[in-house]
Amino acid sequence: MARPRTAVLGAFAEGWRRALRAPLVTFSVLLLMWLIALPLAAGLRDQIAQQLGASRTADRITGGWDTAWAAEFATDAHGVASSFTHEVLGFGGTLATLSWLLDAQPMPRTMGTAVAAYLLIWLFLSGGVLDRLARARPVATSTFFATCGVFFFRFLRMAIVVGAIYWAVFRWLQPWLLGTVFDWGTRNLANEHQGLVLRGWLYGILVAILAFVNLIADMAKVRAVVEDRHSAVASLLAGWRFVRRRFWRCATLYLLNIVGIVVLARLWLQVAPSADEPDWRALLAGQAYLVARIWARLAFMASEVVFFQAELAHAQFAAAPEPVWPDSPSADGAGA
Amino acid sequence: MRRPPAIFLLLLVLASPGAAARQAEPASPQTVQYALEARLDAPNRLITGRGRLAWRNPTLHPTSELRFQMAWNAWRDGHSSWMRDQRVAGAFPAEGRTDDDMGFIDLTSLAVTGQTGTSLLAGAHYIAPDDRNGDDRTVLAVPLAAPVMPGASIEVEFAWNAHVPRPFDRAGVIDRTFVITNWFPQIGVLQDDGWHCHQLHPNTRAFNEFGRYDVALTVPEPWTVGATGAESARVSNGDGTATHRYVADGVQDFAWTTSPDYVERTDRITRPGHADITLRLLLQPEHVEQADRQLGAVRSAIQVYERQIAPFPWTRLTIVDPVAVINSRAQGNGIAAAAYPMLLIGYTRWLTPWTAAIPEGALTDQVGREFFAVDAAPDAFDHPWLDGSVARFALTRVMPEAFPQRFVTVNRYFGGLVAWPYADVPWQVGEADAGALWIGTLSASVTEDTMTRVLSAYYAQAAGRHPTPGTFLAAARAATGQDLDWFAEAMRRPELNVDYAVRAVLSTITDSGNVDTTVVVARLGSGVLPVDVRVTFADGSNVVERWDGKDEARTLNYRRGSPAVAVDIDPDHLLRVERRRTNNSWLAHPSGSRAADKWSLRWMMWFQHMLMTYAFFV
Numbered sequence: 001m002a003r004p005r006t007a008v009l010g011a012f013a014e015g016w017r018r019a020l021r022a023p024l025v026t027f028s029v030l031l032l033m034w035l036i037a038l039p040l041a042a043g044l045r046d047q048i049a050q051q052l053g054a055s056r057t058a059d060r061i062t063g064g065w066d067t068a069w070a071a072e073f074a075t076d077a078h079g080v081a082s083s084f085t086h087e088v089l090g091f092g093g094t095l096a097t098l099s100w101l102l103d104a105q106p107m108p109r110t111m112g113t114a115v116a117a118y119l120l121i122w123l124f125l126s127g128g129v130l131d132r133l134a135r136a137r138p139v140a141t142s143t144f145f146a147t148c149g150v151f152f153f154r155f156l157r158m159a160i161v162v163g164a165i166y167w168a169v170f171r172w173l174q175p176w177l178l179g180t181v182f183d184w185g186t187r188n189l190a191n192e193h194q195g196l197v198l199r200g201w202l203y204g205i206l207v208a209i210l211a212f213v214n215l216i217a218d219m220a221k222v223r224a225v226v227e228d229r230h231s232a233v234a235s236l237l238a239g240w241r242f243v244r245r246r247f248w249r250c251a252t253l254y255l256l257n258i259v260g261i262v263v264l265a266r267l268w269l270q271v272a273p274s275a276d277e278p279d280w281r282a283l284l285a286g287q288a289y290l291v292a293r294i295w296a297r298l299a300f301m302a303s304e305v306v307f308f309q310a311e312l313a314h315a316q317f318a319a320a321p322e323p324v325w326p327d328s329p330s331a332d333g334a335g336a
Numbered sequence: 337m338r339r340p341p342a343i344f345l346l347l348l349v350l351a352s353p354g355a356a357a358r359q360a361e362p363a364s365p366q367t368v369q370y371a372l373e374a375r376l377d378a379p380n381r382l383i384t385g386r387g388r389l390a391w392r393n394p395t396l397h398p399t400s401e402l403r404f405q406m407a408w409n410a411w412r413d414g415h416s417s418w419m420r421d422q423r424v425a426g427a428f429p430a431e432g433r434t435d436d437d438m439g440f441i442d443l444t445s446l447a448v449t450g451q452t453g454t455s456l457l458a459g460a461h462y463i464a465p466d467d468r469n470g471d472d473r474t475v476l477a478v479p480l481a482a483p484v485m486p487g488a489s490i491e492v493e494f495a496w497n498a499h500v501p502r503p504f505d506r507a508g509v510i511d512r513t514f515v516i517t518n519w520f521p522q523i524g525v526l527q528d529d530g531w532h533c534h535q536l537h538p539n540t541r542a543f544n545e546f547g548r549y550d551v552a553l554t555v556p557e558p559w560t561v562g563a564t565g566a567e568s569a570r571v572s573n574g575d576g577t578a579t580h581r582y583v584a585d586g587v588q589d590f591a592w593t594t595s596p597d598y599v600e601r602t603d604r605i606t607r608p609g610h611a612d613i614t615l616r617l618l619l620q621p622e623h624v625e626q627a628d629r630q631l632g633a634v635r636s637a638i639q640v641y642e643r644q645i646a647p648f649p650w651t652r653l654t655i656v657d658p659v660a661v662i663n664s665r666a667q668g669n670g671i672a673a674a675a676y677p678m679l680l681i682g683y684t685r686w687l688t689p690w691t692a693a694i695p696e697g698a699l700t701d702q703v704g705r706e707f708f709a710v711d712a713a714p715d716a717f718d719h720p721w722l723d724g725s726v727a728r729f730a731l732t733r734v735m736p737e738a739f740p741q742r743f744v745t746v747n748r749y750f751g752g753l754v755a756w757p758y759a760d761v762p763w764q765v766g767e768a769d770a771g772a773l774w775i776g777t778l779s780a781s782v783t784e785d786t787m788t789r790v791l792s793a794y795y796a797q798a799a800g801r802h803p804t805p806g807t808f809l810a811a812a813r814a815a816t817g818q819d820l821d822w823f824a825e826a827m828r829r830p831e832l833n834v835d836y837a838v839r840a841v842l843s844t845i846t847d848s849g850n851v852d853t854t855v856v857v858a859r860l861g862s863g864v865l866p867v868d869v870r871v872t873f874a875d876g877s878n879v880v881e882r883w884d885g886k887d888e889a890r891t892l893n894y895r896r897g898s899p900a901v902a903v904d905i906d907p908d909h910l911l912r913v914e915r916r917r918t919n920n921s922w923l924a925h926p927s928g929s930r931a932a933d934k935w936s937l938r939w940m941m942w943f944q945h946m947l948m949t950y951a952f953f954v
Contacts, residue, residue, distance in 0.1 A: 033944045040943060045936035052928035056904065056921035062931045065761050067745070072918055084935070086745060086761045088942035095756050097946045099749035111943070118947045119954045126954070159954065166953060178751070183666035190511035190597060192686040192752075193622050195662040199751045214953055275760040279934050286941035293948045 008249050011310060012256045015303025018136050019295055022302075025129055029294045030287070032125070036118045040080045040110065047081045048073070064276035065089065079110045090272035094265065102203055103178065104170050123159055126301075127151025130225040133302040134309065154224055157232035162217045169209060177202045215254050216240050218301065222308045246311065253307055257300040264292050366586065367394050368547030372520060375554040375577070376500075376594065381436070381509055385520060386495040388449065391484075391545070395528045398483040402492070403463075403526075403533035404443075404476045407518035410536040411439035411504045415471035417464065417535045418505075425538070429504060429669060437668070439501030439508070443521055446478065449491040454481070456492070466535045466717065474536045476521065496521055502668040503661070505538065506681070510659040512559075513595035513620075515671045515681065518542050522589075525715070525802060534717040541674075541709065541716045541723065542589060546800060549590040554579045560600060562618045562654040563592035564677045586800060587677035588713045593656050599624050603631045605638060607647070613638065614652040622686050623657055630655065630682065630695050636738040637700040641707060644733060645792050648703075649711040649799065654679045655699070660686065662752050673698040675705035685748075689755055692746040693763045696739055697731075704730045712798030719805055721830050725771025726808065730791060732765045732776065770830040776912035777865075778823050782816050789815040822865060826913075832863035836905045837919035839889065843899035853900040855892040859885050863913065870907040874898035874924075880907075900924065 019026070051073055052058045061069050065086055077084060087096040100107070107115070128148035132139055139147070182202055186195045220232075220239030229235045243250045268289045273282035374385035393399055410418035414430050422429050430438070446456040459479040464472045484490045498519060500509045507517045524533020525543050532543055553561055557578040561567070565584030572578050584590065598618040605613040617631055634655055638648050658681055661670030673683045680702040684695035708727040709716070716723035743763035748755050779787040794811035797803065805827055813820055826832060840856040857869055864885045872878040875898040883890050894900070901924040906914060914920065 033947055036947065037940045037943045041936045041940035044939050045932045048935055049928050049932035052918060052926070052931060054922045054924075054926040054928065055918045056902065056923055056926075057918045058926055058928040058931040059923075062927060062934055065758075067761060067764055069918065072916055075915075080939075083943075084939050086758050087747065088939050089758060089760065092747065092756045092758050093942040094945060094949075095749050095754060096747070097942075097949050099754075101949060102750065111946075114943075115947060115950050119951060122951050122954055179665075182663060182751075186663040187666045188511045189662075189667070190513055190620065190659045191622055192620075192660045192662050196686070196751070196753050199662075199753055203750060203753075210953065275938075279937065283937060283941070286944075290941070290944050290948065293945070297948070297952065 008253045008256065008307070011253060011307035012303045014306045015133075015257075015301075016260070016299040018133050018302040018306065019299035021136070022132055022138075022298060024138070025132060025298060026291060026294050029122075029125070029298075030291060032121060033118070033290065033294075036114055036121070040114055043079065043110075044081050044084060047077065048084075051076065064274075079108055082108055083111060086275075089275050091265075091269045094268065094272075102174075102206065104174050123155050124148050124152045126155055126221060127225060129298065130221060130301060130305060133298065134222075134226055134305045151225060154230060154232055154235070155221060158217065158220060158224070158236060161232060161236060162213065165213050166210070169206070169213070173209065174206055177206055211254060211258075212243075215250060216243050218304050219243055219250070219308065222301075222305050226305065226308060226312075242308070242312070250307070253303060257296075257303060260299065261293070261296050264289070264296055267292075366547040367392050367545040368523060369550075370520075370547065370590070371550045372590075373552040373554070374520070376514065376556070378512065378514070378556050378559075381500040383498040383500060383516070383519065384496075385498070386445075386493070387520060388491060388493050389523060390489055390491045391523055392489040393484045393486055393526060394545075395526050396486050397528065398485045399526055399531075400480050400483040401531075402478045402480065402490075403524040403531045404478065404521040405518070405524060405533055405536065405542055406441045406443075406462075406474050406476050406521055407536045407542060408439040408441040408498055408501070408507070409473040411501045412473060413438070413471075415469075416474060417467050417469045417472045418474070418537055420469065421538050432665065433502065433668075437502040439499050439504065441496055441498040441519070441521070443476065443494055443496050445493070445495040446521075447493055448481075449493050452493070456480070464535055465531070465533070466537070469535070472535050475524075475533050494521060503671050504668065506672050506674045508668060508671060510661070510667055510670070511597075513593070513597060513659045515591075515593045515656065515658055517591040517674065517676060518589075519591075527802075532715050532718065534715075537717065539724075540720065543715045543717065543802075544588040544713070546586055546588045546713070549584045549587060550581070551583075551590055551592070552579050552581045553592060553594070555594045556596070559594045559596045560598040560618060561592060561594045562598070562616065562656055562679060564590045564654075564679050566652060584677060588710070589676050591676035591679050593618065593658075593679075597621055599627070601627045601631060603635065605635055607642070610647050611651045613648055613650070615655060616652070617655045617657065619657045620659060623684055626657075626684055626688065626695065629690075630657065630684070630699060633696040633699045633738075634703060637696075637703040637734060640734045640738045641703060641730070644737075644788050645707055645730070646795050646799075649706060650678045652678055653706075656681045657684060657695075658682075660684065673702055675702040675710050677706075677710055680706060685752070685755070687755060689746060689757050691742065691744045691757045691759075692755060693735075693739075693743040696743070697735065697765070700734055700738060701727065701731050704734060707795055708798075711800065712795060712803050713801070714798070714803050721769070721771025721774075721827060722803060722805060722808060725769050725775060725830075726791075726794070728769060728772040729775040729779070732772070733779075733787075735765045770832075770913070771827070773913040774823065774826045774830055777826075777910065778812065778816075778820070780908075780910040780912055782818075786816055826863070832913075833861035833915065834863035834865060834911060834913045835859070835861035835916050835919075836867055836885065836911075836914065837916070838903045838905060838922040841900055841903055841922050841924075846895070850895050850897060851899045853894045853896065855894075855900065855903050856889055857883065857892070857903075857905055858889040859887070860919075861915075865911060865913075867906050867911060868908070870902075870904045871900050872902040872904075874901045 057069055060066055087093055125148055128144040131147040185198045189195045216239045219242050220235040223238045224235040271285050273285050369390040372387035374383050376383055410416040456478050460476055462473045463475050463477045502508050507515055522542055522544055524531050525545055554577050555561055557572055557576055561580040563582040565582040567580055568583050569581040599621050601617040603615040615631055619627055642648055658671035661667045671681055674681045682695050683698040688694055704727045709723050714722040745758045745761040745763050746755055790812045793815050794808050797807050797811055809824055837858050837860050839858040843851050843853045845851055855871055866884050869881045869883050870878055873896050903922040905920040
């Protein structure tokens with residue numbers, strides 16, 4: 001008898017519900033982001049404090065963004081501090097980051113290193129997070145990290161393959177689309193709106209390709225965890241087959257999740273703190289949005305897990321046994 | 337060369353119609369009279385022209401040579417001084433261009449009127465008076481068989497071909513919109529110290545003589561034409577082209593534009609006691625919804641400049657809205673905002689928020705340049721601050737009055753798709769160059785009214801002439817009643833770095849219970865200016881010392897009942913040229929840590945969101 005088709009909306013809703021019921025994971029990721037960002041922020045803080053010294057200027061700039069001071073600071077800023085511009089403020093910062101990503105603009109080396117470190121740690125955590133979301137129940141911390149360790153090298157091998165695809169996309173496809181094709185389309189264009197519509201389409205193609213690769217990689221990771229697959233390549237191929245056989249439903253689920261993220265971004269637009277907002281309110285709003293984004297990302301993963309389980313396994317099924325943190329050799333020796 | 341239609345010759349010999357002219361009579365005798373006829377071959381982007389130039393030697397010395405600026409040869413290849421200057425500045429405007437994207441201008445004939453059998457081209461040669469670049473072909477020296485005596489005139493006839501480039505700087509074509517400036521062989525300015533006919537360099541403008549321009553332009557029919565002067569005739573040639581004749585008196589340049597796509601709007605500014613000003617706006621079709629905004633901006637700008645400086649120099653003004661470039665790699669850098677007699681080129685973008693300072697900033701800047709760079713026409717190469725900085729400084733005074741607190745900083749993302757206004761980051765008119773900062777420093781040292789008198793007196797002396805720094809200084813000295821030697825010195829070396837700093841403050845309690853305070857202030861830059869130093873004590877009293885700034889450091893000692901709690905160099909912010917204002921002050925109880933906490937925290941939140949964005953793909 002043919003397996004009934006899984007309702008995409010059901011998977012979406014169940015995914016967000018599972019993510020909501022994993023607050024510890026959400027706050028662990030938040031903590032990780034603090035740990036990565038804090039040293040860099042401390043470096044920037046030192047540069048600002050050093051530049052200000054005992055100056056009266058400090059009084060002026062605590063009230064809001066001071067363009068003259070920012071320009072003066074920028075002349076000596078280096079490393080992370082060179083990214084300290086008005087573009088870190090409010091929703092504009094969100095737009096700027098996305099724009100730089102799609103336009104493949106390089107970032108300062110120090111920041112690039114921190115981003116790479118974060119991605120690596122996130123990759124380490126992904127196995128545990130997916131397992132936790134697949135089981136839909138809390139697991140012990142030791143079990144969580146043991147699972148992370150189990151899947152880390154599988155995911156790392158997978159990330160090398162997927163990373164190579166992303167690299168190729170940004171090395172060749174992105175310059176071809178937004179360089180060669182855009183140049184060809186705009187060379188004699190007197191209408192700005194036509195050029196921008198063209199650019200919009202090219203971004204659309206680029207994003208669609210990135211999303212497609214991302215979807216397959218997501219499903220490959222889900223499959224690796226739920227089915228306890230060891231081979232990264234086999235997982236990716238399985239992910240590819242899974243998506244190919246139910247492309248429209250996978251795409252719909254992916255889009256639903258994207259819509260969720262966009263809705264959150266729209267809310268952020270509403271509450272993003274202005275430059276003269278009191279620090280505590282700015283911090284609260286910023287962190288609340290960050291938590292919401294983390295939750296949305298987890299929900300994204302969870303809905304994919306739910307969808308996969310419903311299609312090929314069953315709810316809350318994970319093939320791998322819960323890893324048990326090994327006892328110490330001395331405990332073994334004592335027969336404990 | 338293709339012969340121009342007979343209608344041209346007829347037009348040129350007809351009695352002169354009423355020409356568009358300055359509001360007042362030209363201040364100096366008209367030195368040149370150009371009669372030009374040009375035909376635009378739009379598909380091939382070629383201009384073929386012929387002309388007659390009557391030139392009078394305005395100096396006290398005879399000359400046996402004429403010099404012409406051939407501006408478009410700067411874009412002939414990568415070897416011109418314009419291209420080299422761009423490369424030195426890190427720009428590569430010719431990169432990726434085909435030959436058809438480049439520009440050139442060639443004289444095909446040149447002879448003294450009545451001596452057409454004796455071509456002057458035989459002895460003509462390119463020179464590079466500014467930098468000895470043997471590959472530069474933007475200045476043509478033409479030896480004459482007989483010298484032109486002081487006050488005497490010579491008339492030459494010439495013909496030329498020019499290829500319109502994809503936009504470089506202020507001239508070029510995108511699609512079917514042509515903006516044509518510095519487009520014909522332009523005679524330089526002969527002064528008593530010799531020829532001032534410069535090679536074309538980035539960020540300078542041609543230095544031309546004032547005179548009369550009578551220009552017949554043949555373009556495809558029914559393309560719209562906008563140009564310096566007034567259109568005195570328009571004739572359909574019956575071959576798919578039309579000839580537009582423009583005449584202008586008392587101007588030092590002639591620019592024009594043509595396109596089948598322009599949308600035309602007009603407006604009129606009425607002024608008690610002066611003739612109305614007719615505004616003609618030539619818009620890109622996609623900017624039509626900005627028509628009122630652009631006309632309103634020009635109207636506001638003219639009204640404020642008139643209140644602050646003098647009546648606007650022209651009774652008609654054509655405002656050109658060029659094609660906005662969204663991809664400079666493929667389209668070129670686009671047409672830069674610029675001012676020419678009775679014609680200015682603005683700048684705007686599609687979907688420009690009301691709070692974005694374009695097009696208002698560009699239009700207001702160019703309206704100011706109609707006063708200070710066009711009607712008053714300094715040598716932009718020899719005195720760049722007089723050409724650009726005076727107008728720039730005037731802009732800093734006009735913008736806040738014309739558009740009070742309206743603009744914020746706007747960035748464009750996704751290749752220009754999304755314009756994002758940063759509502760809490762006010763837009764400021766940048767005193768972009770050192771010259772404007774020095775004039776700002778002069779302004780801060782006098783009253784608002786006095787500075788207004790400086791600018792209006794300078795303009796009164798400079799209008800219709802070629803002012804020199806001496807013209808400005810004389811006006812400034814007369815209006816302020818000061819010798820302004822420091823300003824004169826600064827204008828000779830506007831790049832001087834002015835930086836004062838509080839180096840150390842030390843308070844110690846003496847045996848008698850008083851407090852000895854030592855303040856060390858230092859001059860870190862090469863610029864020397866007198867400056868005030870204010871020391872504030874804990875009991876609320878303060879002392880203001882005048883320091884001439886000549887020594888590298890100065891120590892100030894005080895014995896008071898309380899210690900110093902604040903030191904401020906230049907407390908009234910008079911030194912606009914001070915680039916590092918942060919080190920100008922010292923507080924006993926600074927709040928630098930709080931500010932550093934605040935902004936590093938803001939940055940951290942942004943960075944955390946960036947991590948989230950990148951992690952989406954992992």
